[in-house]
Amino acid sequence: MPVAVKKQLLELLDKNHQNYCDLVTFFLNADVSMGAKERKASHFLKKEIQLLNYSAVDFPADIGKIQDWMLSNNKAQCTEYQAYLERRKRGEKREYFKNVGQAFEFLIKVAPVKRVDGSWLYSMTHYWNDPVFRDLIQIYLEELGLGMAKSNHVCLYDDLILNLGLEHFVLDLEDEYYHQPAIQLALAYAPPEYIPEIIGFNLAYEQLPLHLLITNYELQELGIDSKYFNVHITIDNIDNGHANLSLKAFEKIYSKYNDKESFIEKVKIGFALNNKGLSSKQIIKNLNLDTLVVKILKRKALVGNVIHNEKCQFDSKTINSWLATPESVEAFVDVLIDKKWIKLGRDPEESHFWKLISHEDGKMYGVFNTTEKQIIYDWIAGESAQNTDLSARKINLGHKNQHDFWFSFLSDGELEDIQHQIYETGNLAMKINKLVPYLAPHAHHREIGLWCTQRFVDFLFPFLSTQKVTSSFPP
Template identity: 75%
Template sequence: MPVAVKKQLLELLDKNHLNYCDLVSFFQNPDISVQEKERKASNFLKKEIQTVKAEAIEFPSHIDQIRVWLEEGNKTQCLEYQTYLERRKQGGDREYFKCISHAFEFLVKVAPVKKVDGAWLYSLVHYWNDPIFRDLIQIYIEELGLGSKKANHVCVFDDLILNLGLEHFVLDLEDEYYHQPAIQLALAYAPPEFIPEIIGFNLGYEQLPLHLLITNYELRELGIDPHYFNLHITIDNMDNGHADLSIKAFEKIYSKFKDKNTFIEKLKLGFALNDKGLSSKQIIKNLNLEALVLKILKRKALVGNVIHSDKCALNNKSINEWLGTPELVEEFVEVLIDKKWINLGQDPEQSRFWKLISHEEGKMYGVFNSTEKQIIYDWIAGTFFKDSNLPPQRIKLPHKNKDDFMFSFLSNGELEDIQQQISESGNLAVKMNKLLPYLAPHAHHRETGLWCTQRFVDFLFPFLSDKNLSRY
């Protein structure tokens, strides 16, 4: 191992990880051992659980009430969704995403948690030879799309982000958006003592929330592919989907635990971990296009602060001077608004700034990509198009596809190696233990991980191998 890489790993292991983004990077680092991740996961989860107020957790007090309680919650969400649909039929506006860019901002801010979808169940695949965990393992490998790239949840979300041109925005998120992903990854590497917490977390996470139904509906309305969200509506259903499997798994494992009171208390704590970090509802409530626009402009200022002409001055500062300090960008935008270069709440075509960046003859044409222009356009327009009953403009995005970049002459032979190892072994336990590392959260959505997931399914769930994978 190169000295620089070894030093970086030692620093990661020694860090207290005061921020969540570092923790996510730690758990997703393939060069850090499972033992170190397990130790970190245990410490982190204990600290998180200490902050949970057990007496405030809304959860049935009796075991025989849990299924009915969850079913009633599911029914309530569906009824509220029908009420939402009725409001829309009566002419009501979209309630989550007023414009395309609001949907963009939402997708960016939920990306950290969507990129670890299902991770909390990974530790349980190591118990593949114990039938009592079979339902939970089935949920996990279905989250992995049974090894199909088109059905693997992380792959589906990554493709959505890529096709919308949002991948760079995800790199610029505040640490608070990594809190919930850090918890899910910690559960992925949690030692056996946390099995009740994992089951409790899964019980909560596999239930159908109202925000998922509305998000799916409004994304489709805006012309954004809602496939990722629709997947979770169909396979998480209470009849025969993940919600049902979650309850069955809980009932089986609970029946085997000797200390049932402790099991339920720990399960409730795991259930409560769902509420840690920013929820989708909180993210939707706090959508702020202006803040997103300022991020775009500050990023552009890093390379544009020395290339403007000094002929144009605003408030006695040249453009280069305004852009020379990131802290001045916000004030610079206020000056552009004050000088009528940007006319908020009007057709963007009436703003000089918009013409500069969007018209081919504009001096800044090509500086902003299609996604950035859509966000700036929607920010300038505000409610103009809604108030005037005119259709807003949608900037055409260039279609991207990760498959265009999948082939590499620099393949490290990883897939070929594991294929050979599996074919040469006649022992099922040996085969399974070789596959497990590639089902980990950092690996399952890559080429080798997808192949290993398919083999895992063949060996453990042959009845799923012939299923229509498009369902997942």
């Protein structure tokens, strides 16, 4: 191992990880050992559980009624969704995303958790030879798209973010958006005593939430590919999908525990862990394009604070002076609004600033990319945009073909090595144990992880292998 890499690894292991982003980075680091991740996961989960109030968790007291409880919850969410559709049919406005820019903001802020989708079930793959865990392993494999990039949930979300040009926004997120991902990754590497918590967490996560249904609907309406969200509506269904498999797994594993009271208490804890960190509903409620636009302008100020004409001044300060420090950019935006260079709540074409950045003869044309311009456009238009034709105000992002996924054509030999090992090994247990590390959250969506997932499915779930050809995800 190179000295620089070894030093970085030792620093990772020594860190107390006071923030969630560091924890997520730690768990997703391929060079950190399973043992180190398990110790960190156990320590972190203990701290999270100590701060957890799970007494009010909505979980049936009578375990025999859990299926009815899940069906009732599902029906309630669907009823509310039908009421939402009726409101929309009557001409009422979108309730989540007023415009494309707000949808972008939502997709950016949920990215950390979407990029570890299903990870909490990874530890189940270590128990592959115990039939009681097969339902949970199947759920995990389907989250991984059975090894097909076009169905792998993380691949789907990464592709969406890259296609919309939102990648660099995700890198600038505040630490609070990494709280729930840190919990999911800790569960992924949790030792065996946390199996009940993982089951409880999974039961909660596989419920059909109203916000998922509405998000899927409004993203489609705004012309944004909603396949990632639609997949979670179809395969998580209570009839034969992940919700059903979650229930079956719960019942099987519950029957194996002697101390059933303790088991249920731990399941409730896992159920409650699902609510820690910022939820999608909270993120939607707090969408604020003002903050996102200021971030865009601050980033531009880093390279544009010395190139503007000194003749143009606002409140006795040149543009270069206003952009000299990131802290002054927000005040500069207020000045532009005050001077009517930006007219909020009006057609952006009425704003001089918009003309400067969007018209080909504008002095700032080309400074902002199409994604940034879409966000700025919707920020300026505000509420007025709801009353205009969507197609007329949506900037063409130049979407690539939805069936194109990113692949590396440069190989470091790792995939060839594991392929050789699998083909040369005659013992099934040895094959499986060589594959399992590549099904981990940091690896399964890479080319090597996709290949290993396919072989894992072939060996243990041959009935699922046919689905890789006749996939339930429509072309």
